[in-house]
Amino acid sequence: xxxxxxxxxxxxxxxxxxxxxxxxxxxxxxxxxxxxxxxxxxxxxxxxxxxxxxxxxxxxxxxxxxxxxxxxxxxxxxxxxxxxxxxxxxxxxxxxxxxxxxxxxxxxxxxxxxxxxxxxxxxxxxxxxxxxxxxxxxxxxxxxxxxxxxxxxxxxxxxxxxxxxxxxxxxxxxxxxxxxxxxxxxxxxxxxxxxxxxxxxxxxxxxxxxxxxxxxxxxxxxxxxxxxxxxxxxxxxxxxxxxxxxxxxxxxxxxxxxxxxxxxxxxxxxxxxxxxxxxxxxxxxxxxxxxxxxxxxxxxxxxxxxxx
Amino acid sequence: xxxxxxxxxxxxxxxxxxxxxxxxxxxxxxxxxxxxxxxxxxxxxxxxxxxxxxxxxxxxxxxxxxxxxxxxxxxxxxxxxxxxxxxxxxxxxxxxxxxxxxxxxxxxxxxxxxxxxxxxxxxxxxxxxxxxxxxxxxxxxxxxxxxxxxxxxxxxxxxxxxxxxxxxxxxxxxxxxxxxxxxxxxxxxxxxxxxxxxxxxxxxxxxxxxxxxxxxxxxxxxxxxxxxxxxxxxxxxxxxxxxxxxxxxxxxxxxxxxxxxxxxxxxxxxxxxxxxxxxxxxxxxxxxxxxxxxxxxxxxxxxxxxxxxxxxxxxxxxxxxxxxxxxxxxxxxxxxxxxxxxxxxxxxxxxxxxxxxxxxxxxxxxxxxxxxxxxxxxxxxxxxxxxxxxxxxxxxxxxxxxxxxxxxxxxxxxxxxxxxxxxxxxxxxxxxxxxxxxxxxxxxxxxxxxxxxxxxxxxxxxxxxxxxxxxxxxxxxxxxxxxxxxxxxxxxxxxxxxxxxxxxxxx
Numbered sequence: 001x002x003x004x005x006x007x008x009x010x011x012x013x014x015x016x017x018x019x020x021x022x023x024x025x026x027x028x029x030x031x032x033x034x035x036x037x038x039x040x041x042x043x044x045x046x047x048x049x050x051x052x053x054x055x056x057x058x059x060x061x062x063x064x065x066x067x068x069x070x071x072x073x074x075x076x077x078x079x080x081x082x083x084x085x086x087x088x089x090x091x092x093x094x095x096x097x098x099x100x101x102x103x104x105x106x107x108x109x110x111x112x113x114x115x116x117x118x119x120x121x122x123x124x125x126x127x128x129x130x131x132x133x134x135x136x137x138x139x140x141x142x143x144x145x146x147x148x149x150x151x152x153x154x155x156x157x158x159x160x161x162x163x164x165x166x167x168x169x170x171x172x173x174x175x176x177x178x179x180x181x182x183x184x185x186x187x188x189x190x191x192x193x194x195x196x197x198x199x200x201x202x203x204x205x206x207x208x209x210x211x212x213x214x215x216x217x218x219x220x221x222x223x224x225x226x227x228x229x230x231x232x233x234x235x236x237x238x239x240x241x242x243x244x245x246x247x248x249x250x251x252x253x254x255x256x257x258x259x260x261x262x263x264x265x266x267x268x269x270x271x272x273x274x275x276x277x278x279x280x281x282x283x284x285x286x287x288x289x290x291x292x293x294x295x296x297x298x299x300x301x302x303x304x305x306x307x308x
Numbered sequence: 309x310x311x312x313x314x315x316x317x318x319x320x321x322x323x324x325x326x327x328x329x330x331x332x333x334x335x336x337x338x339x340x341x342x343x344x345x346x347x348x349x350x351x352x353x354x355x356x357x358x359x360x361x362x363x364x365x366x367x368x369x370x371x372x373x374x375x376x377x378x379x380x381x382x383x384x385x386x387x388x389x390x391x392x393x394x395x396x397x398x399x400x401x402x403x404x405x406x407x408x409x410x411x412x413x414x415x416x417x418x419x420x421x422x423x424x425x426x427x428x429x430x431x432x433x434x435x436x437x438x439x440x441x442x443x444x445x446x447x448x449x450x451x452x453x454x455x456x457x458x459x460x461x462x463x464x465x466x467x468x469x470x471x472x473x474x475x476x477x478x479x480x481x482x483x484x485x486x487x488x489x490x491x492x493x494x495x496x497x498x499x500x501x502x503x504x505x506x507x508x509x510x511x512x513x514x515x516x517x518x519x520x521x522x523x524x525x526x527x528x529x530x531x532x533x534x535x536x537x538x539x540x541x542x543x544x545x546x547x548x549x550x551x552x553x554x555x556x557x558x559x560x561x562x563x564x565x566x567x568x569x570x571x572x573x574x575x576x577x578x579x580x581x582x583x584x585x586x587x588x589x590x591x592x593x594x595x596x597x598x599x600x601x602x603x604x605x606x607x608x609x610x611x612x613x614x615x616x617x618x619x620x621x622x623x624x625x626x627x628x629x630x631x632x633x634x635x636x637x638x639x640x641x642x643x644x645x646x647x648x649x650x651x652x653x654x655x656x657x658x659x660x661x662x663x664x665x666x667x668x669x670x671x672x673x674x675x676x677x678x679x680x681x682x683x684x685x686x687x688x689x690x691x692x693x694x695x696x697x698x699x700x701x702x703x704x705x706x707x708x709x710x711x712x713x714x715x716x717x718x719x720x721x722x723x724x725x726x727x728x729x730x731x732x733x734x735x736x737x738x739x740x741x742x743x744x745x746x747x748x749x750x751x752x753x754x755x756x757x758x759x760x761x762x763x764x765x766x767x768x769x770x771x772x773x774x775x776x777x778x779x780x781x782x783x784x785x786x787x788x789x790x791x792x793x794x795x796x797x798x799x800x801x802x803x804x805x806x807x808x809x810x811x812x813x814x815x
Binding site: 049052077080081084087088090099101102104143146 | 310311314318322325326601602604605606607609610611612613614615616787
């Protein structure tokens with residue numbers, strides 16, 4: 001059995017009286033894209049810093065690529081921090097090579113990989129340009145290159161889309177998919193749900209340092225009561241699985257429109273089957289798939305700062 | 309170690325890529341080269357022209373003899389130093405120039421002149437002169453006597469002489485040594501010696517105390533001689549009375565303990581104290597700026613994901629330390645090259661200062677105290693940078709630290725030359741913060757080996773503790789934000805065992 005790329009077991013991190021991460025357990029299997037979702041202050045960055053051994057947990061156990069967190073694994077990890085910055089006077093190429101060397105690459109290998117990444121990110125014309133002369137967006141691409149120069153097995157991206165324009169967000173999404181295709185495990189934290197929705201195979205949702213959900217997107221969405229809009233002749237209230245109904249008005253020729261909220265665990269398909277077998281006349285049956293944003297709000301509460 | 313070297317190399321490259329560094333590095337060599345060139349090509353002539361008219365025909369020879377003797381004394385002293393430097397005294401141990409007398413009496417100077425003066429001496433020395441020895445250079449004569457300028461009357465009394473000489477005294481005048489400022493004109497009236505008859509002296513505004521003092525002394529002596537003879541004393545008795553002087557015997561310590569020797573031997577160690585101060589504060593400020601830039605640029609988290617904070621810390625100390633040492637090596641190398649390539653009084657003194665390295669343990673001790681002082685001060689700057697988000701934040705720590713280091717060091721550098729055995733020097737030697745400075749200051753004067761070993765061991769322990777304790781502050785503060793820690797919080801960080809678990813400030 002393959003060891004998980006990342007494992008946290010009952011990890012707690014306290015700073016004085018403040019508990020940043022509280023009894024957090026989860027594991028990320030090798031390969032795929034794992035979303036680390038939470039509002040500001042949910043404990044995402046603290047968790048990633050513990051994974052990188054930048055700070056140590058107060059209690060609990062962490063395994064990264066099958067071993068305890070240490071800089072020895074730096075050669076197999078790529079990390080893009082939330083707060084980004086680089087040496088302003090260094091050139092693009094020197095910067096990427098330097099980080100490659102810090103990740104235990106030889107000078108030649110680091111240079112070769114750096115050149116390839118710089119080309120992949122469309123920066124080949126700027127290879128010799130000092131970073132101080134680059135726009136913020138281009139500098140962020142360079143930062144991404146420093147994270148990926150060692151072709152890491154595990155990629156940790158902390159709020160990778162923040163500060164990027166829509167075009168570069170698309171480029172980054174492509175890069176993440178490509179990394180995943182090539183076998184890397186990508187874990188990224190975000191509070192922008194649309195990226196998670198497009199990219200993640202599995203999700204972890206955090207609120208105030210505690211895990212509130214772990215699973216696939218479908219499982220997440222299943223956690224939210226399903227909502228339907230039906231066109232029928234009578235109020236569907238009382239049908240099995242229906243929690244509440246609300247009239248949305250007439251739909252002409254004696255038909256009425258209703259919004260139905262199913263009871264937790266009830267399946268829209270089951271309701272359709274009941275209607276069919278019981279002869280409950282239907283003219284319309286629309287299932288509203290909940291967005292991840294709604295799931296998140298439902299699971300972690302409305303006071304968490306998130307972006308759709 | 310690999311990470312330390314990578315960080316060190318990056319730090320070095322970053323500094324070497326700045327124009328400011330090269331200006332700093334080259335400023336001293338350029339200054340040395342400029343000084344050497346200027347001293348060779350544009351050295352100002354210090355001598356001046358004067359004219360002497362003795363209408364009485366009685367006093368001029370006495371004044372001129374005195375001036376000649378004084379100048380020949382200078383020649384003899386310089387020649388003695390030249391003979392000493394090139395170890396030529398054995399050519400004629402009895403010669404006046406082999407005596408190394410600090411102030412040869414008139415009789416000795418007259419003996420030197422009678423033996424043929426400097427020309428005869430150089431002829432005798434020439435066969436034994438080393439091939440690389442430069443030619444002996446005569447000291448410049450302070451006063452060059454010239455004949456009264458053409459058109460200046462010398463027989464129409466002082467008023468006519470004074471009126472006529474005023475014009476040529478406004479500028480330079482031709483002398484056997486070339487054009488020189490015409491500074492003094494002296495007129496001794498025919499009836500000088502009668503009551504109320506003065507010697508008249510005109511100057512060009514630059515009062516020449518030495519020349520006028522000599523003239524006054526000689527004329528006074530002549531008048532006293534006349535007075536003594538007039539009182540009935542024979543000329544011989546009068547002369548003997550005039551030449552009477554109180555016998556004084558000055559005893560000096562052995563040659564290697566004289567103050568001049570102590571000062572000479574202290575030149576290199578004291579120069580190292582200055583270099584230590586300059587380079588630690590220069591590279592310390594680079595460390596400070598670098599740390600603040602890294603913190604404000606938010607790039608530390610990327611770096612810390614790949615290497616330990618201690619590797620970052622030691623890499624910075626090593627890289628910027630190497631920059632500082634490069635400055636020291638280049639500056640010292642240029643100074644040594646300048647000394648070796650020139651042959652003047654200053655270079656002679658600096659050559660003598662190399663005697664401070666005559667003991668085998670001195671050079672290693674100099675290097676040890678220099679490097680440990682370097683690490684000690686640099687670590688302070690690095691730590692201040694690690695807790696500061698801006699130079700404004702850093703100022704709060706910098707000023708006390710700079711005052712704490714600078715004030716006692718400036719004091720000890722003064723004291724070390726005046727009173728090397730002062731208790732202040734001994735006390736400061738045992739305070740680790742000042743040990744490198746105090747011991748470097750004292751090394752040229754001889755320090756007991758036990759004291760050197762004791763202070764050295766204490767310094768090693770102190771620097772190790774400093775690296776460990778301030779290292780914790782450094783590590784804990786790298787990713788923190790908000791206000792820098794107050795003194796209590798700073799101390800807490802120093803003694804917090806697992807600094808990696810400290811809360812990021814403001815997080």
